[in-house]
Amino acid sequence: MANVSPTRGDMTSHPDVSEMRDRYARMLGGRDVTLLDGPVFLLGLYCAVSPWILHYTTSQPALVTHNLIMGIAIGLLALGFTRAPERMYGLSWAFCAMGVWMIIAPWVVGDSPDAGVVVNNIIIGALAVILGLMCAGTVAKSTPRP
Numbered sequence: 001m002a003n004v005s006p007t008r009g010d011m012t013s014h015p016d017v018s019e020m021r022d023r024y025a026r027m028l029g030g031r032d033v034t035l036l037d038g039p040v041f042l043l044g045l046y047c048a049v050s051p052w053i054l055h056y057t058t059s060q061p062a063l064v065t066h067n068l069i070m071g072i073a074i075g076l077l078a079l080g081f082t083r084a085p086e087r088m089y090g091l092s093w094a095f096c097a098m099g100v101w102m103i104i105a106p107w108v109v110g111d112s113p114d115a116g117v118v119v120n121n122i123i124i125g126a127l128a129v130i131l132g133l134m135c136a137g138t139v140a141k142s143t144p145r146p
Contacts, residue, residue: 059114099126
């Protein structure tokens with residue numbers, strides 16, 4: 001009768017062990033920033049709907065469109081971080097630039113915005129800069145130096 005009981009052998013004797021280790025390392029590579037994907041997506045979602053939450057759709061129509069487009073762009077960037085991290089985490093610096101733009105946008109895009117609109121965009125922009133720097137810092141730390 002054949003021995004079908006599971007045995008716990010040593011994997012080091014497997015002929016493909018080095019290839020399996022390399023593949024496992026490639027699959028996990030670049031995923032150090034996984035915890036930041038969700039907050040980036042939520043920030044984009046909030047940015048897109050913030051004009052309706054804070055009720056400045058009639059007083060600042062240009063900022064409504066601006067925040068909607070920027071929120072969608074941030075959300076798509078977060079989905080890209082999740083979907084293809086090895087290619088997208090280089091855009092962490094672009095995410096920081098988007099955050100800086102969100103901070104100055106009320107005065108550039110808006111028409112004499114009130115304090116609530118300004119504070120909202122400053123908070124969104126500051127969070128975008130912080131999350132972008134965290135992504136960029138983690139990627140820089142995990143990238144091997146030649």
